[in-house]
Amino acid sequence: MQRNWYERHILPTALDMACGMPMIGRMRQQVVPRAQGRVLEVGIGTGLNMRYYDKARVTHITGLDPALQMHPLAQERIHSAGLQVDLIGLSAEQIPLPDASFDTVLITYTLCTIPDPHAALLEMRRVLAPTGKLLYCEHGRAPDASVQRWQERLQPLWGKVAGGCHLGRDVPALLQATGFALPDLQTRYLTGPRPFTFHYWGEALPA
Secondary structure: OEEEHHHHHHHHHHHHHHHOOHHHHHHHHHHHHOOOOEEEEOOOOOOOHHHHOOOOOOOEEEEEOOOOHHHHHHHHHHHHHHHEEEEOOOOOOOOOOOOOOOOEEEOOOOOOOOOOHHHHHHHHHHHHHEEEEEEEEOOOOOOEEEEEEEEHHHHHHHHHOOOOOOOOOOHHHHHOOOOOEEOOOOEEOOOHHHHHHEEEEEEEEOO
């Protein structure tokens, strides 16, 4: 009961604050404006990406997220941004939409919490048009062995307090294993504790 109360009332606000930090906003700003056409945003959460979309480039946005308690905040930001967005309260392992439905799939700080990221990425590839692109900005597995060890030590506690977030997922390996090519993969540590701040971002294409 206490855990359910925490996940309903505390976690959405905590995640919104953490994912809304200025340095995270700067990362979003490098990726989100590249979205175009029909867009599927997987893990729309509280709608933090809304302010960064280029309204001249997108025709429609579908937002997918199982955490319905976050949708009221998302609706506020959608309204403020003046965007047309449909919300679907489901996880990405089974996307209830036809093949090749989208020109862009967008994931930002999403793969870390999806229970089965491999299945989810296969679904994203399925609903992506053959000429489409997957835009991503994710934290994950650090390249340094000493930092990886800290990610492993922290994971049991971190996963409990951060909504199932995984610190050490290998984002490029997941993307390549599910049929994506990574022509412009970029990586670096952001400012802050290294177990939490190694980032991957860029554009992935159906291979």
